Amino acid sequence: MARPIEFDRDRVLDQAMACFWKSGFEATSVADLVAATNLKPGSLYAAFTNKQTLFLLTLERYAAQSLQxxxxxxxxxxxxxxxxxxxLQRLGHDCSIDDEGRGCLLVNSLLEFASSNPEVHQQIRIYLDRVEVLLREQIQRAMDAGQLSPGRSAADRATLLLAGIWGMRVMSARRPEPQSYACVTEQLLSAIH
Incomplete structure (x- = not known):
C-alpha cells in the first residue's frame, strides 16, 4: 500500500507561488519547484498532477489572498x-517598495500568457472581474453617501481604477521612482471624483 503524501499543502503552494512569481510559468522548471518545495518529483506530481495544475492552484491562492x-x-x-x-495608497506603497520588480502574479501571468492558455486566462479574468465588482460596489457606496459626484457611473469609475491598478502593477515590474506611484494614486483619485 502506498504511503499517503504528508506535507503542508498551503506551505507548498506558497513556495511554488514564489517560484512562479519570480520567473513566470514558462521559465519555472519542475526542478525549480522540487527545490523550492522540498518534495520529490513523484510526490509533486502525485499531489498536483502537473505543472499547470500547480500553477492554477497558486493563482487561485494568490487571488483569494488578494481579494481578502x-x-x-x-x-x-x-x-x-x-x-x-x-x-490605492496601500497599493502605491507596496509597488514603491517592490525592489525585486515582482509586480502582481496575476497581471504578470496575464501578460505572459495573453490568450495562449484559455484556462489560465479564464481564472485570472474571474479574479479581475471580482476586483472590479468590489471597486464598483465601494464606489457606489461613496456615491450614495454623497462622497463622490453622481456625474459618471460607478461601473465607469471602477473600470478606470482597475486600469490604473493594472498599470501600477506593470510599472512596479520595471521599478520606476517611488514617487511615481503617489502621483498615479493621486491622479486616479482625482479622476473618480
Whole structure:
C-alpha cells in the first residue's frame, strides 16, 4: 500500500507561488519547484498532477489572498471613500517598495500568457472581474453617501481604477521612482471624483 503524501499543502503552494512569481510559468522548471518545495518529483506530481495544475492552484491562492486584503481594507475603513483611498495608497506603497520588480502574479501571468492558455486566462479574468465588482460596489457606496459626484457611473469609475491598478502593477515590474506611484494614486483619485 502506498504511503499517503504528508506535507503542508498551503506551505507548498506558497513556495511554488514564489517560484512562479519570480520567473513566470514558462521559465519555472519542475526542478525549480522540487527545490523550492522540498518534495520529490513523484510526490509533486502525485499531489498536483502537473505543472499547470500547480500553477492554477497558486493563482487561485494568490487571488483569494488578494481579494481578502481588498475586502478587509474596504470593511475596516471609516467610510466608502476612505476605503478606496486607503486601498490605492496601500497599493502605491507596496509597488514603491517592490525592489525585486515582482509586480502582481496575476497581471504578470496575464501578460505572459495573453490568450495562449484559455484556462489560465479564464481564472485570472474571474479574479479581475471580482476586483472590479468590489471597486464598483465601494464606489457606489461613496456615491450614495454623497462622497463622490453622481456625474459618471460607478461601473465607469471602477473600470478606470482597475486600469490604473493594472498599470501600477506593470510599472512596479520595471521599478520606476517611488514617487511615481503617489502621483498615479493621486491622479486616479482625482479622476473618480
Amino acid at each position: 486584503r481588498i475586502e478587509h481594507r474596504f470593511t475596516e475603513a471609516a467610510d466608502a471613500l476612505s476605503g478606496i483611498e486607503g486601498f
